[in-house]
Amino acid sequence: MDDWQEMAESEPLSALAPLMESFRIRASIIVPILDKTLCIGRFIVVSEQRRPWAPEEIAFVETVGHQLGGAAERLSLLARTREQAQQVQGIMDAVPEGVLLLGANSRILLANAAAQEYLSVLTDARVGDPLTGLGRRPIQELLEPPAAGSWHEIEGLGNGRRVFEATARPMETGPRSGSWVLVLR
Numbered sequence: 001m002d003d004w005q006e007m008a009e010s011e012p013l014s015a016l017a018p019l020m021e022s023f024r025i026r027a028s029i030i031v032p033i034l035d036k037t038l039c040i041g042r043f044i045v046v047s048e049q050r051r052p053w054a055p056e057e058i059a060f061v062e063t064v065g066h067q068l069g070g071a072a073e074r075l076s077l078l079a080r081t082r083e084q085a086q087q088v089q090g091i092m093d094a095v096p097e098g099v100l101l102l103g104a105n106s107r108i109l110l111a112n113a114a115a116q117e118y119l120s121v122l123t124d125a126r127v128g129d130p131l132t133g134l135g136r137r138p139i140q141e142l143l144e145p146p147a148a149g150s151w152h153e154i155e156g157l158g159n160g161r162r163v164f165e166a167t168a169r170p171m172e173t174g175p176r177s178g179s180w181v182l183v184l185r
Contacts, residue, residue: 001013001027001028001029001030002027002050002051002052002053003026003027003050004016004017004020004021004025004026004027004028005017005021005026005050006050023046024048025046025047025048026047026048026049026050026051027046027047027049027050027051027053028044028045028046028047029044029045029053029057029058029061030042030043030044031043031044031061031062031064031065032065032069033065033068033069033072034065034066034069035069035072035073035076036073040069040072041068043061043064043065043068045057045061089112092110092112093112093113095112095114096114096185097114097183097184097185098111098112098114098115098116098117098118098119098183098184098185099111099112099114099115099181099182099183099184100115100119100131100181100182100183100184101179101180101181101182102131102139102168102179102180102181102182103178103179104178104179105130106130106131106132106139106143106180107128107129107130107131108125108126108127108128108129108130108131109127109179110127111126111127114184115184118164118184121156121157121158121162121164122134122135122154122156122157122164122184123135123157134154134164134166134184135154135155135156135157135164136155136157137152137154142154142166142168142182143168143170143180143182146167150167151165151166151167151185152165152166152167153165154166154184164184164185165184165185166182166183166184166185167182167183168180168181168182168183169181169183
């Protein structure tokens with residue numbers, strides 16, 4: 001808008017003219033801020049003087065509006081991702097078995113509360129560390145299917161005989177392809 005004071009009353013935005021005058025705004029560029037196709041706000045550049053806006057200025061303001069919309073979309077996605085991560089952690093913590101997610105080089109990426117307790121008896125490794133084995137069994141052996149049944153038997157380290165069972169499944173799809181889920185009980 002080159003001049004709010006010269007706007008005809010028949011114009012759709014003419015009802016805003018008194019508001020603009022109260023803020024001493026004479027000219028403005030108003031662009032929508034879009035989250036996908038939903039308008040979530042407006043980006044406004046104003047001038048106290050009547051002025052025609054150059055096409056480059058209008059294009060610049062529109063670009064900033066698009067960037068703000070993109071940033072809002074990314075923040076929305078981040079919030080949803082965090083919510084989903086909390087849901088997954090809640091599920092993992094509710095499972096009575098120990099659940100580990102092993103990444104590249106058998107590094108422990110995630111471990112629920114039960115798994116962390118079992119790790120303290122089976123190894124010195126913690127979340128973030130590479131897992132070389134459990135008890136006296138090397139990790140590569142535990143990632144292979146057991147000869148009989150679907151669980152490997154593992155003796156705990158230290159005093160007192162505790163016996164655990166473990167089974168592993170590869171994650172074959174998604175961003176963690178090549179990772180393993182290891183279940184302990």
